[in-house]
């Protein structure tokens with residue numbers, strides 16, 4: 723905890739004064755263009771890997787970068803998606819998984835989660851991805867886990883389309899969905915190509931072209 727407090731004191735002393743104008747502008751309103759949905763994993767830092775300033779990204783983070791399908795009893799993720807799309811009018815939504823994800827490893831390896839009942843229940847939102855991944859041939863355990871991470875991103879993009887605010891914005895062509903997978907060791911990102919349903923390096927993805 724000492725490191726965190728010292729970090730804040732350094733921010734207050736050294737960083738904040740240099741960005742004073744930005745924070746003054748942000749004090750009364752925000753207008754982020756992107757909703758970024760990623761895992762809570764400490765190694766994946768959305769603002770760092772996208773080099774985004776405060777005010778740029780509206781962020782949802784949870785175990786497994788999961789978006790439950792819309793239902794009669796919407797929860798916190800659904801409310802946050804709805805606010806981002808209907809009130810803030812974000813133009814893009816990125817669902818970003820990552821390598822070596824603990825949540826997806828548990829799903830892919832059918833780990834016993836009896837001692838973590840909330841996690842076990844939460845990860846049921848990845849059932850469609852698990853079924854698809856299990857039906858595929860994998861060379862080894864690592865490939866099975868990597869496949870699960872990718873299928874989960876696709877499944878959560880499907881889930882988010884069930885949200886009324888998202889469905890409306892997509893129909894009005896005012897919103898675009900993106901699926902990414904961040905590799906912790908190499909610092910690279912693969913992006914889903916919706917035409918081929920395959921992941922390609924983000925630098926080569928058509929979204930990266932000017």
Ligand SMILES: [Zn+2]
Pocket residue numbers: 761762763785786787820822823824825826
């Ligand atoms: Zn994770």
